Amino acid sequence: MSFMLKIQWDIMDGREDDFRKNQEALCKVMLDHPGVICYHVDYPSENVSQWTELYATDEAFAAHLANEKGKEPLGKLIEMSNKITCQCWGKPNAGSKEILVGFGTTYHDMGKDAFILNPRADKDSLT
DSSP states (O other): OOEEEEEEEEEOTTOHHHHHHHHHHHHHHGGGOTTEEEEEEEEEETTEEEEEEEESOHHHHHHHHHOHHHHHHHHHHHHTEEEEEEEEEEOOOHHHHHHHGGGTOEEEOOOTTOSOOOTTOOTTOOO
C-alpha cells in the first residue's frame, strides 16, 4: 500500500553542514528504488529540516532503508538530531510500521480517496 511520510529533523547546534551532506547522500540512495516516488527536503530554519517522502509500496520503503549505501548517512542524521518527528498518511503494513517505531511515528487519517498514486504516472509526459 502506498504511503506518505512527513519528517522533521531538529538538528543539533553546529551540525548543520554535516547534516546537509548526509541528507544529500541519503537522497541519492532513493534513486536506486523506483518505488520511492518522491523525496522532498527543505530547511525552513537553520536547525530544522523537513522532508516529505512518498512510497509506492511497503517493499520499496523496506528496500530503500535496507540499502547498504543509505545506512551510514541515515545513522549519522539520527545522531545529529535532537528530535525527530514523523507523521504518516496511508496504510503501511506491519513491517513498515515496525521500522517506523524508531522514528516515533504518528498515524493520521485523511479524506476518502485523498491519497492515490496515479497508476498511469509518466515522468516523461508533457500533459
